[in-house]
Ligand code: GTP
């Protein structure tokens with residue numbers, strides 16, 4: 001760890017004093033220091049002592065509240081600026097050379113113009129602050145081709161969170177040096193320089209925000225936000241947006257998916273991934289406790305999956321992350337005990353949760369009964385009579401994944417595991433049945449291409465509006481969406497057709513005739529997983545419908561489940577009228593791709609039309 005004080009905030013006076021021989025890294029840090037003129041540079045080593053020092057500083061600065069309840073050892077609560085609580089999709093840019101290559105799902109600005117804007121906003125942006133240099137690797141450090149990044153940031157909150165979410169520090173730099181490796185340069189500033197003598201605020205940020213990606217040069221520039229996916233640049237910015245562009249060029253897939261290992265009573269294990277949009281149940285499914293006798297689940301990841309064609313024509317998957325950045329509300333002992341057990345081991349950072357009177361945190365759904373008194377996420381007194389939620393709906397827990405009791409040993413495998421099934425899922429009150437199997441791989445890509453969900457609090461904007469979200473990647477595809485679907489088609493050409501994962505469409509959120517959830521969800525989703533495994537193994541009853549293969553009510557194991565026949569019917573039903581409306585919406589959606597939608601996917605739409613009788 002090297003702390004270097006600049007003599008004056010003038011560019012050439014900043015002494016970088018790099019603890020590395022990696023020339024490009026030294027050059028990068030020098031360039032950013034020159035541009036942003038921080039007071040100090042701190043090379044992050046990732047050690048426990050460093051973490052302790054940083055958390056002390058964050059407590060002193062008022063950013064962190066140290067939790068004193070024994071239920072949350074070595075953990076901290078942070079409260080963001082009320083205007084900095086989620087990803088900002090309207091301020092997220094893909095600056096490819098050609099506008100066409102960003103596609104209709106992204107905001108595009110000419111890269112030269114954006115670079116000029118960024119050199120303006122970043123000019124002196126770190127004045128009065130420390131610039132932290134965080135070397136990180138996404139995925140195992142011993143991977144054949146480790147994917148490195150270096151985030152420079154003026155936020156200690158980001159450093160502590162990145163230490164949980166990714167593999168960071170000295171080991172990473174040593175490996176980068178050995179390989180003279182390429183790294184993704186990722187620049188982050190909260191955009192709040194301090195003048196001499198100016199007091200800092202607990203959560204510095206800027207009203208003006210830029211979350212910018214240059215896919216060709218693999219660069220990330222993030223300005224103005226300290227929050228989650230806007231600021232922890234290894235996560236959505238690198239592991240999805242930049243990685244998807246790398247994956248396109250290198251023949252693999254970077255996806256917004258959980259990975260689950262499921263073992264049947266007969267002892268057979270299968271690996272299942274699931275792409276659900278933000279706040280639609282990935283973390284919950286990744287940490288499921290099956291209710292069915294004899295079934296065990298273990299997790300490998302809850303948010304991001306990298307998929308590569310393996311040597312034997314199979315698809316192999318790894319989780320590039322090292323922690324959870326999970327939605328807190330709704331996570332409780334009765335819904336997600338595995339997450340609660342991981343959290344209870346401590347070493348966590350909670351953002352925008354409520355504080356309990358005994359020095360812990362609480363959020364809606366943690367316990368069935370709320371505590372009688374809390375301090376809400378904005379610092380106000382809160383009681384169960386209060387009209388606003390105690391925790392922000394997008395409040396998050398940030399917890400190391402290796403604290404999970406049910407972590408699969410394969411999580412550590414650099415080579416990944418063979419993927420057996422992919423689930424695409426969304427939050428739909430109507431239309432989409434509990435589970436549908438695709439007829440074949442191409443039909444499965446059609447499921448992904450037409451995936452839709454009601455919007456949630458995970459991003460700014462209205463909540464509850466149905467939008468198409470291809471492969472749950474709408475905000476994360478780093479290039480043209482049609483090219484992205486074409487890439488899915490092409491990559492599968494490298495696999496053995498016999499070994500392609502089976503693809504399913506799921507919806508835990510359909511409503512019954514009374515407006516409640518038709519399906520109990522959460523742990524009971526293991527019943528759906530059982531049917532999926534039976535289908536993988538060539539068993540399990542399914543009926544042909546115009547939209548794909550669905551289980552008969554009898555094919556779904558409902559032993560011991562308290563569900564009415566009406567609810568089960570409402571959950572599974574394929575309603576021709578709803579699907580006619582859906583078809584019209586899909587047609588409009590496909591028109592937005594212009595010419596870049598794969599022919600084979602367009603063909604699936606025609607087949608659906610035909611099966612529905614024109
Ligand atoms: P991101 O981390 O934002 O990508 O979200 P996620 O996809 O990991 O979603 P998560 O598992 O955190 O769940 C989001 C919300 O959906 C929580 O409030 C959950 O309680 C709720 N949820 C998850 N699974 C189910 C389910 O099976 N049924 C119902 N009704 N709600 C669910």
Ligand code: SPV
Nearest residue numbers: 087228229236278325458
């Ligand atoms: C999501 O929004 O999909 C998240 C949270 O997982 S964030 O890290 O903010 O992207």
Ligand code: MN
Nearest residue numbers: 282283326327
């Ligand atoms: Mn999640």
